[in-house]
Amino acid sequence: MNISVVIPLLNEAESLNELYDWIVSVMQSNRFSYEILFIDDGSTDNSWNVITTLSKKDEHVKGIQFLKNFGKSQALHAGFKQVTGDVIITMDADLQDNPEEIPELYKMITESHFDLVSGWKKKRYDSVIAKNLPSKLFNWAARRTSGVKLHDFNCGLKAYKNDVVKHIDVNGEMHRYIPVLAKNAGFTNIGEKVVQHQARKYGTTKFGMNRFINGFLDLITIWFLSRFGKRPMHLFGALGVIMFSIGFAFAFYLGLDKLFFNPAGRLITQRPQFYISLVTMIIGTQFFVAGFLGELVLRSKRDQQRYLIKENLNLS
Template identity: 60%
Template sequence: MDVSIVVPLLNEEESLPELCAWIERVVTANNFSYEIIMIDDGSTDNSWQVVEELRTKNRHIKGLRFQRNYGKSAALNEGFKAAQGNVVITMDADLQDSPDEIPGLRKMIVEEGFDLVSGWKKKRYDNTLTKNIPSKFFNWATRRISKICLHDFNCGLKAYKLKVVKSIEVYGEMHRYIPVLAKWAGFKKIGEKVVEHRKRKYGTTKFGWERFVNGFLDLASITFVGKYGKRPMHFFGLFGSGVLLTGFLLFMYLIISKVIEPEYAITNRPVFYIALTLMIIGTLLFIAGFLGELISRNSPGRNHYLIEKKTGIE
């Protein structure tokens, strides 16, 4: 199969028929074999009924419905599990992503060899202060931390090799960081394509200010897990050693001061309590590192590594 189009949706009953018809026109014109996987993230309108009706008219359309709203990351994760096409393309269901971009995105994966291609909505139609400024700051911070040169990490229009989506797990609010997840999994060829951004035709946006707070928390989590998930002691032990050593040196300073000036009581000096606190914190960090190592070494994925090629080994 040439392409799998994964479409997470929430209360988009009005846009679904137009979106599916548009996708069908594009893939038919390019002679692509395809499937459309629609994941209903607990819609409260008639979105699921629309999906079922569309399925009766076009057997390439497949659907999955959550019992309740779990979020876009969960929808994408389930869509990735179901995808079978050599190239997997994700897009939002609100018609702000153009299906006309499908051939260009697929070409970058198939012919140019990219592992992942992210859309860049260079010209936007929702440039409000509450959305545009926080989004620019979020993208800047993610670029600095991840070292991935993308302008729009949160663009829903992306293309992947099938192997990429089968090698990552998307949860929480991690759909914003799929390029980062792919990089940590070992997929280094990540590209970008300027794509059309269209005005919302139906419904209202499903995201608010809280997505930026959650997004930065998830970025911190994914950075830590990606670097230290299999060796937590290297993180906690490093900081624990530094803090513990600082506390120990302060205690040595107090002892030497006591020898030089016997009339001063060590416990009457603020430095004593600072040193004591630092030594306690350093010890706790060490304990956290040991516990992390125990959890890591007993986890099911402790020795799970992605192998790109083999020779002479079955």
């Protein structure tokens, strides 16, 4: 199997037949061996019926239907577990990603030996205020935080080596940061390709402004996980040492002052430095406890089912 095309979707029934025909045309004209895997993320329209019909007439089409809407990251996770291709292409189902980009993305993986190639929608057909400006700010922050020099982290059109998708864990809403997850897993040869972006033909976007707020929160999460995910005690322990040292320094000062310089003065408990000392030492202790708990959680973590699949098509 040469190429696996993974397509997560939510309520895109109108575009699926056209997208399927377009992908098949590209695959056949380039004589690729392929599979197309649709992941229906809890659609409430006719999407699953369309996928079912396509799978019956073409064995290259496979499908996964979630019991309800679990999110794009979970859909990609489920798809990545099932794919068998040497090169995996992800794309959205709304016809805004152009399947004609697939051959060049395939070559960049197989001939230029990139681990991952991310699309860059240099010219977009989205609303400037609602999507373009927030996207530019989001991508700038992601570059500065992660060290991965991409212009468009959230482009759905990406290509991967099979090893990459089998060794990264896409969860929560981390689909925006798959290149960062790949880098953290050791796949550092990450490329970028300018891809054609097209105006939405059917329906409306499923994403609102809240996705950018969530995106920045996820960015903080992945920054923390990248630096301290495997050693939480290094962060919380360091903060604990700093806070406890501040508290101990105040306590030591109060003790010396009371014993040698001002024995007849106010009681230690009547001085504000006493409460600063007490609070900072308590906070320092709490940071230490947080670090220990983080280490315990890390060592006891087990794989958990993050979604429920209702039905599979053409999958063993």
